[in-house]
Amino acid sequence: MGYICDFCGDQRSMVYCRSDAACLCLSCDRNVHSANALSRRHSRTLLCERCNSQPALVRCSEERVSLCQNCDWMGHGNSTSASSHKRQTINCYSGCPSAAELSSIWSFVLDFPSVGESACEQEMGMMSITENSTENAWDSSENASGSARVNDVPSMDNKPSLWACSSSVPEHNSAAQVLDQPVGSASVTLPKLCCPGTKGPGLCEDDDLYEDFNMDEMDLNLENYEELFGMALNNSEELLENGGIDSLFGTKDMSGADSNCQGAVAAEGSSVGLVNAMQPACSNAASADSVMSTKTEPILCFNTKQAHSNLSFSGLTGESSAGDYQDCGASSMLLMGEPPWCPPPCQENLQSASRSDAVMRYKEKKKTRKFEKRVRYASRKARADVRKRVKGRFVKAGDAYDYDPLNQTRSC
DNA sequence: GAACCGCCTAGAGCCACAAATATGC
């Protein structure tokens, strides 16, 4: 079981960073990803406890293990008994989340102390919990936390109570509780913490699969980063002794998390709400630069407030520079075939029709969407924009050039 | 079904240099 931190080679790895393709312990995760703004955007999630090499997408509450997609399929896809296991999606996060925020993302994470101000916060004054970390519709009935059930298939007779993006839930999401945001900025902050599928209330009006949303101005303040990871590190052995990572996965009351999905469901699809695939959230959004192509794949979500669940797609878009966005695997999972929790056959026709329609529209929009690169230094861009080139390469001032952005002329 | 070919796409790398950052005094 060689699941040792790729960085320090000492501690047990608990977190998987897709951007770095590395398995890290919490301490190294903190160290590595607080290094700079780019690394802070890396989307991380828990490590699969079975293969210890892939990011976990779901947690089986029966077996109390976090599983990657493959292990989940292998463990639950074939066995009829195992396939009935209730599984919850596991969220990704980015930035330097506080204890409370990590607890929000992963309810199973211990109750970290919350005092003081993290170094990361002090340095950055910003961080981001991946908006799709709350992509899941929270289980309001259980105040389920950072996870959402994935195999509780809603039925016609049974309104989905899980996944629910219930708008009856109080207007504060877990992350919002932690963040010290001016009132005026709350609306700006919400989308970041809202299910991508959810977008913000206003963002759900468009019937497009999803709309771009701007995360740039969301500077979130976090607390207790030091305490969180310091404690995690100090207690790592204890955790192992007490059941290892499993001990982290106990249920925790995360009331308020539901609100992450408020307004999340667009009137997309409009079928009988049979789509049951709820994708875990994984994007990293604050910087909005982590949307990779797979990340923009459809994400489905339910709204319990709807008489019939609406199908909605969501994703992150916007001024993302594709570079940083790493696929969390969640979205793509949807495209890899029907998940174990797919709807009953009798509903497939209606569902597939609306779904294919929605997917078609989504793809259309995706084609037209621009993933603009985010420019960090406008002054440098301004210089680059006027710099003369030879075959695209910058040339020394005064040298012959074949392209002048200003004059579109050639000197040779 | 395997092998080969052409076409297409995505991504990496290159370039100069001002700005940003780090280091030393």
Next chain:
DNA sequence: AGGCATATTTGTGGCTCTAGGCGGT
């Protein structure tokens, strides 16, 4: 501890090249 000078690193856009995917033969 703060200020200054110097050194090092970063980031910027257009073009080219290459690897890989895909479809056809």
